Amino acid sequence: MKLGLVTSNRHKLEEYRHGLSLLGIEVEHLDADCDEIQADTLQEVVLACIRQLREAGHRNFMLDDSGLFVPSLNGFPGVYSAYVMQTIGCQGMLRLLEGLDRRARFECCIGVCSDELGDFTVTGMAPGRIVHEERGSGGFGYDPIFAPEGQELTFAEMGMTEKNERSHRGKAMALLAAELRRRMEGRA
């Protein structure tokens, strides 16, 4: 099976190609754009993008909205993760967390738009913590300051296989593949 991926982030495209090829799904970059709405949840953002792209005539695609949630900051940056990365970046997050509980989680909500299988979303989560300094050069975004639960290494210090095995996006990909299989079997 082949699915288009709508994203402006080449790292995400690589993570999807790598993770989903192991699950028998081919990923093709779909060059389309949607205006990300400001909403309270990742899922609302994803569903609004799917509606826009569906109205523009696109089908058989997926996209994700992801974010870093820090309970000691009441869930911030959460749905504001892209803006916070652009403005204060990893260094700003480290400053904000001085003296606070460093537990955090990444969430990734993937939405699929398909005429045959229907539209649906799945959400993957990766619990972990914000480390004390930036470490590693792999990945993107907050990867240099996030270590998943039970690990000393940050996502930026891991290879793509290791990140996908533990990450919010890797877990969402596994749920996506299972849901696609369930829907395809239901159709047969």
Ligand code: ITT
């Ligand atoms: P899209 O075009 O796919 O939306 P994006 O980079 O804007 O690409 P998101 O809106 O989903 O992606 O992500 C919001 C921010 O959260 C993004 O700017 C990253 O800095 C960060 N982020 C998302 N996934 C991440 C990951 O796997 N590792 C580290 N940071 C991540």
